[in-house]
Amino acid sequence: MFVFILKRLLQSVAVLLAVGFVAFSLFRYVGDPINAMVGQDTSAEERETLREKLGLNDPAPIQFLTFIANAAQGKFGLSYRTSEPVGRMILERVPATLELSFCAAIFALFVGVPMGVYTGLYPRHWTSQLFQAVSLIGVSLPTFLIGIVLILIFAVWLKLLPSFGRGETVDLGWWTTNFLTWSGLKALILPSITLGLFQLTLLMRLVRSEMLEVMRTDYIKFARARGLTNRAINFGHALKNTLVPVITVAGLQLGALIAFAIVTETVFAWPGVGQLFIQSVQFADIPVMAAYLLLIGLLFVVINLTVDLLYFAVDPRLRSQGGAARVAGH
Amino acid sequence: MAAPSNNPPLLEVKNLRVEFPTRRGTLLAVDDVSFDIAPGEVLGVVGESGAGKSLTGNAIIGLLEPPGRIAGGEIRLEGRRIDDLPYEEMRKVRGARIGAIFQDPLTSLNPLYSVGHQLIETIQTHLPLSSAEARTRALDLLKEVGIPGAETRIDHYPHQFSGGMRQRVVIALALCAGPRLIVADEPTTALDVSIQAQIIALLKRLCREHGTAVMLVTHDMGVIAETADRVAVMYAGRIAEIGPVRDVVKHAKHPYTKGLMGSIPSLGVRTERLTQIDGAMPRLTEIPTGCAFNPRCTERGGRCLVERPDLMAVGATRAACWQHDRGGVGPAIVREAVDA
Numbered sequence: 001m002f003v004f005i006l007k008r009l010l011q012s013v014a015v016l017l018a019v020g021f022v023a024f025s026l027f028r029y030v031g032d033p034i035n036a037m038v039g040q041d042t043s044a045e046e047r048e049t050l051r052e053k054l055g056l057n058d059p060a061p062i063q064f065l066t067f068i069a070n071a072a073q074g075k076f077g078l079s080y081r082t083s084e085p086v087g088r089m090i091l092e093r094v095p096a097t098l099e100l101s102f103c104a105a106i107f108a109l110f111v112g113v114p115m116g117v118y119t120g121l122y123p124r125h126w127t128s129q130l131f132q133a134v135s136l137i138g139v140s141l142p143t144f145l146i147g148i149v150l151i152l153i154f155a156v157w158l159k160l161l162p163s164f165g166r167g168e169t170v171d172l173g174w175w176t177t178n179f180l181t182w183s184g185l186k187a188l189i190l191p192s193i194t195l196g197l198f199q200l201t202l203l204m205r206l207v208r209s210e211m212l213e214v215m216r217t218d219y220i221k222f223a224r225a226r227g228l229t230n231r232a233i234n235f236g237h238a239l240k241n242t243l244v245p246v247i248t249v250a251g252l253q254l255g256a257l258i259a260f261a262i263v264t265e266t267v268f269a270w271p272g273v274g275q276l277f278i279q280s281v282q283f284a285d286i287p288v289m290a291a292y293l294l295l296i297g298l299l300f301v302v303i304n305l306t307v308d309l310l311y312f313a314v315d316p317r318l319r320s321q322g323g324a325a326r327v328a329g330h
Numbered sequence: 331m332a333a334p335s336n337n338p339p340l341l342e343v344k345n346l347r348v349e350f351p352t353r354r355g356t357l358l359a360v361d362d363v364s365f366d367i368a369p370g371e372v373l374g375v376v377g378e379s380g381a382g383k384s385l386t387g388n389a390i391i392g393l394l395e396p397p398g399r400i401a402g403g404e405i406r407l408e409g410r411r412i413d414d415l416p417y418e419e420m421r422k423v424r425g426a427r428i429g430a431i432f433q434d435p436l437t438s439l440n441p442l443y444s445v446g447h448q449l450i451e452t453i454q455t456h457l458p459l460s461s462a463e464a465r466t467r468a469l470d471l472l473k474e475v476g477i478p479g480a481e482t483r484i485d486h487y488p489h490q491f492s493g494g495m496r497q498r499v500v501i502a503l504a505l506c507a508g509p510r511l512i513v514a515d516e517p518t519t520a521l522d523v524s525i526q527a528q529i530i531a532l533l534k535r536l537c538r539e540h541g542t543a544v545m546l547v548t549h550d551m552g553v554i555a556e557t558a559d560r561v562a563v564m565y566a567g568r569i570a571e572i573g574p575v576r577d578v579v580k581h582a583k584h585p586y587t588k589g590l591m592g593s594i595p596s597l598g599v600r601t602e603r604l605t606q607i608d609g610a611m612p613r614l615t616e617i618p619t620g621c622a623f624n625p626r627c628t629e630r631g632g633r634c635l636v637e638r639p640d641l642m643a644v645g646a647t648r649a650a651c652w653q654h655d656r657g658g659v660g661p662a663i664v665r666e667a668v669d670a
Contacts, residue, residue: 224421225432225504226424227456228421228455230421232451237440241441241442315442316441316487316489317487317489
């Protein structure tokens with residue numbers, strides 16, 4: 001177990017170094033950053049001074065190591081666009097994205113999983129068929145369209161919910177939150193649904209097919225033959241056996257939620273990291289893009305590690321290493 | 331009836347019919363099957379795959395897989411009709427009054443729960459015991475089924491047990507609420523030959539000690555001969571012959587049973603060739619008129635082609651064959667004439 005975690009940590013470091021290399025390459029191969037930073041009439045000497053100051057004249061490996069060392073301390077340099085420290089820019093916007101993704105994930109999990117269980121247990125019931133049909137829409141409609149339609153219905157026609165922004169937020173010093181004001185909570189609803197809908201349908205379909213599979217197994221039949229209650233069979237025996245694939249997908253999808261909140265943030269003018277990234281792409285603001293890349297890389301690595309650890313919690317077969325605990329003999 | 335008449339039967343199955351609606355019409359998989367099991371008795375049910383023996387077992391425990399359904403007849407346990415109980419009522423019967431053992435011990439246990447958890451869960455579903463009492467009972471059961479080191483093994487997971495040990499756990503699970511009847515569907519088929527005998531001996535001993543009756547479904551005549559008090563031979567959804575195991579094994583009355591017995595190799599007796607029954611059991615869609623066995627029967631007569639025989643008493647056994655009717659099988663049919 002310990003060895004496993006250590007191994008995974010080393011792998012994670014390797015993955016992050018690779019991501020770091022890609023991020024670093026952005027600086028070197030996507031044009032000359034000096035051109036983006038200075039005006040037309042800057043003299044060659046001034047450019048050279050700036051180049052020297054930014055360390056752009058050092059050999060590539062040295063630059064890479066400096067980049068990694070700085071990144072590890074959270075220093076990503078200055079934004080080409082606003083000349084602010086990139087680390088601070090991102091940190092300011094992280095709470096907005098994380099809160100949005102968190103709500104979307106909660107929505108997807110707590111609606112998608114029960115719907116999946118229901119459709120898996122009663123595949124022929126008309127409500128299951130309805131869920132299935134609706135989920136097709138969720139899977140096939142693009143996020144921005146869902147967002148726009150929701151805005152049209154709930155903000156424009158019904159005037160119930162705001163169409164953009166975070167509403168009022170409360171500053172906790174290092175974190176700004178939506179959860180403590182009424183307008184902040186209201187502002188969360190539409191973007192969360194928009195962002196979470198695809199994941200919801202994905203989870204529902206996954207749980208459904210896993211449930212259908214598990215309900216056919218011998219141990220479920222044997223659990224019935226033992227006279228266990230339906231509740232114990234459906235939620236104790238069946239659902240737990242669907243968890244391993246569901247955790248895998250849910251984990252990856254949580255990463256995807258955060259990483260690809262970009263579209264939803266754009267539609268709802270949500271001041272999150274995704275929106276910052278879009279602005280940075282328009283300005284070729286490479287330090288911000290590189291930092292964003294590393295942040296998302298880190299996020300996926302952390303989520304994958306958590307997912308791996310959850311496997312151990314769920315499946316006892318993984319805990320005994322290589323079946324060593326298996327006692328031979330009859 | 332082979333069961334003593336002064337002893338009311340534990341299980342009565344009367345004219346049971348199980349059918350499967352399909353696109354091409356309804357298939358009758360179990361056709362008019364009747365038998366009794368006395369308290370503490372072991373009834374063996376043999377037959378080829380598709381003879382309807384497992385379906386009969388599943389119908390008794392109320393777990394026919396849809397679209398299969400009971401189309402007629404009745405099943406009584408201790409005098410109480412159980413085939414038409416609502417699901418929740420039948421759930422309370424399963425495990426508590428009727429236990430079940432399935433073919434594959436490797437897949438019968440939930441891999442994510444320790445065997446102790448699964449035992450305690452079953453015990454507490456049916457008996458009003460505290461967790462500690464249930465655990466004690468689970469431990470006793472594990473010792474009883476011969477799991478060495480039960481105190482530590484109780485917290486182990488199914489994958490940490492071998493196949494034979496897992497089937498012992500399954501037996502403990504089937505017995506844990508003290509059922510009167512166990513439906514054992516091919517309990518040894520998936521096991522090594524060396525383990526099979528142990529498991530059968532264990533099952534037999536436990537059921538004798540607990541006074542539990544067993545319906546032992548298998549295609550292994552050897553297991554039946556060793557274990558059962560009575561045996562029912564099924565063919566194409568019907569009982570071909572039923573009677574005390576000694577009579578059926580030694581003096582089979584139905585040509586199909588004779589064929590089955592002839593196909594068992596025995597040690598010590600040198601036979602040139604084992605006999606085999608030509609042909610295969612008909613599919614449910616193609617059951618011939620008259621006796622379902624007639625295309626393969628070596629003793630067939632004219633009557634067998636037109637009229638379906640019911641069970642007829644022959645000594646201690648009953649067989650569904652016209653030979654044992656006073657009218658006989660009718661004029662012998664020349665094989666070529668039928669095949670043409």
